[in-house]
Amino acid sequence: MEIRNRKNTILSWLILLLGCGKAQAQLTLDWDIYGTSDWAYGAMEGTFSNIEASGIDLFVVVHGDVFKLGNDRPRIRPVDETRPNGEQFLQFGNFDFSRSGTDSISVSLSFYETGTTNPVSVASVSFQMIDVNESSEFNDRISFSGSPILSEVVVSQNRSLPEHDMSGALVQAWDGTGSVSADRVYETVLNDFEGAMQVEYGAVNSLSFTFDCGPGAPVNPAAQDIGIYDIAFTSFTPVPEPATVGVMLAGSFFFLFFVSITVLL
Numbered sequence: 001m002e003i004r005n006r007k008n009t010i011l012s013w014l015i016l017l018l019g020c021g022k023a024q025a026q027l028t029l030d031w032d033i034y035g036t037s038d039w040a041y042g043a044m045e046g047t048f049s050n051i052e053a054s055g056i057d058l059f060v061v062v063h064g065d066v067f068k069l070g071n072d073r074p075r076i077r078p079v080d081e082t083r084p085n086g087e088q089f090l091q092f093g094n095f096d097f098s099r100s101g102t103d104s105i106s107v108s109l110s111f112y113e114t115g116t117t118n119p120v121s122v123a124s125v126s127f128q129m130i131d132v133n134e135s136s137e138f139n140d141r142i143s144f145s146g147s148p149i150l151s152e153v154v155v156s157q158n159r160s161l162p163e164h165d166m167s168g169a170l171v172q173a174w175d176g177t178g179s180v181s182a183d184r185v186y187e188t189v190l191n192d193f194e195g196a197m198q199v200e201y202g203a204v205n206s207l208s209f210t211f212d213c214g215p216g217a218p219v220n221p222a223a224q225d226i227g228i229y230d231i232a233f234t235s236f237t238p239v240p241e242p243a244t245v246g247v248m249l250a251g252s253f254f255f256l257f258f259v260s261i262t263v264l265l
Contacts, residue, residue, distance in 0.1 A: 027052045029231040031088040034076055039090070041072040050114045054235055056122070057112045062092065064105035064210070070094025070223065079130065079192050079229070089130060089192070093225025097138075097213050104212035109231075111205050119205040120235070126200045128153055128229040129209075131192035132164060133185045134173035137222035141172035141214030144199065145207050153196035164197050171197055176215025192227060 029051050039046040045061040062074055073094045079087045097103040111120045132140045144150075150166045164185055165175035173185040173195065185195055201207055213221045 025052075025054060025235050027054050027056070027233055027235055029058055031076055031090055031230060034088070036076070039074065039076050041075045042069075043074065055114045056120050056235055057114050058231070059110045059112060060090070061108050061110075062105055063108070065097075065103045066105060068095045068097055068103055069105070070096075073225070079227075087229075089227040089229045091131075091192075091225055091227040092211060093131075093227075094223045095221075095225075096223060097221045099219065102212075104210050106208055106210045107228075108208040109206060111233075121203055121205045122233040122235045123203045124200075124234040125202075125204055125207065125231065126198065126233070127231045128196045128198055129171070130196045130227050130229050131194075131225050132171060132173055132197055133195035134214075134216075135186065135222070137218060138224040139172060139174050139176070139214035139217045139221075140195070140211070140224055140226055141170070142209050142211050142226065144169040144171075144209045146201065146204065148207075149198075149200040151198045151200075153193075153198050166197075172214035174214065174216055192225075195226075196229070 029048055034048065038048065044063070044066055045059070048058045048060070050056070051058060062069075070093065074090060074092045076088050077091050078085075079089050092105065092107060095103070095105075111122050112118055113120055129142060132142065134140060146169065148169055150169070150171055152163050152166075165172050211226055213224070
């Protein structure tokens with residue numbers, strides 16, 4: 001009986017030892033800590049390194065009809081222009097689309113081990129797309145890769161109704177039917193949270209979305225913008241450096257040697 005109890009104790013220690021590298025970390029890429037030194041106005045790609053000392057980078061790249069972007073877009077800027085020191089987001093836009101439903105840009109977000117191009121899988125990725133709205137001159141439409149969960153974000157009474165039109169992985173400010181005055185998420189001038197909606201993914205190492213002009217817009221839509229707010233995700237702790245692995249293995253060997261002697265006593 002005593003030997004069996006010792007074996008059970010040893011097994012419990014081994015499970016604890018082998019599982020110690022499975023801890024999870026809740027992380028957030030917060031745009032508030034970044035500026036033009038991290039993403040210059042008009043840049044088409046950028047890397048946000050070692051997010052919260054996690055050993056994970058986020059690489060963002062914009063492609064497609066990028067010549068339709070305004071000279072200073074993409075850019076990191078305040079959500080509310082009346083509060084220049086408030087919350088920030090990564091904005092894409094001031095598009096000069098010439099053909100509704102034809103011109104578009106795509107944005108790819110990829111997670112890598114810091115300083116490498118080795119993909120890293122993360123889980124529970126979530127963020128808000130903001131400033132997704134409509135006017136008589138444009139209709140914001142976004143199509144996401146994969147199978148995200150899309151949901152409404154109501155910021156104030158101004159956004160209690162109507163809601164975005166969502167179907168599968170596509171969201172738009174208006175579906176092109178009914179009364180545009182009653183059924184659209186209308187444009188606000190200063191606070192871009194008024195056009196917010198939530199995006200959630202499971203386990204991914206990359207994702208992307210395409211932005212264009214939805215139904216009901218004129219043939220030559222006016223300039224329009226959208227943006228991505230702070231990105232939250234869950235990650236397993238990074239793989240230790242080789243020297244650390246060696247120390248762990250050596251420690252494990254001596255631990256197993258010790259418990260083996262203990263069983264024989």
